[in-house]
Amino acid sequence: MIKTNRFLVFFIFIYFIILANSFTICYAGEPIDKALKTVVIDPGHGGRDIGAKGPQGSLEKDVCLELAQHIFSYLKSEYNVILTRSADYAVEIRDRAAIANHYKADAFISLHTGGSFQHSASRIVIYTCKPGSGQTAPADPNSPRVMWNQLHSRSAMLSRGFAELMKKAISDIGGAPPKIRKAPLRVLQGASMPSILIETGHLTHLDTENTLASQDRLRAYARAIANGLESFLAIDTGANFSSAKGIGAKK
């Protein structure tokens, strides 16, 4: 009987350790400094979800994490920077935007590197979220869904401006300028703040795999993405929304 109780206590102990770790993993990062703006960077895939695989064996989940860690190192002194994962483990798609919402992030970026979308081999593509269709709003203007739709349409406009600024920052490092596209991306759909997904080429192409294997090139991409984020965060979107609309205009 005593032996059984010991086992029970042991298993309960292990259960709480696992529970505590899963919470830490989901919401890993430095404590939030309320005086600073907050960005959430999402390295795509993780754990058994490897993403795309290069001809020489590079994995999308590893490249995305490395890129995210470089961006983190460039921004951490001036912003709260939260990674949705800081090592190789799985994070549910819906939890990625939920982490950004939890922290009330000012911007959310999901990083990918090929495999999921049809596009040219080497060009970087910046995606904004194309909202799902067929949703009819209820009549009550104070209903949560109407308020969510308003928040979402405001974020969609700012996301377009965010994508334009990111395109400029990435173009500054040379190579073909990134394309901006819209897609119904689940990872962005739940985010209540300006959000983009950046796909840094197609890892399944040998040229892209070699480019991303170069630490110099990966750091250059990270620096450019950090610059794009800083350009966007410098705009006071909350205090002056009408002037923020201008950043979405086509250049």
Ligand SMILES: [Zn+2]
């Ligand atoms: Zn991906």
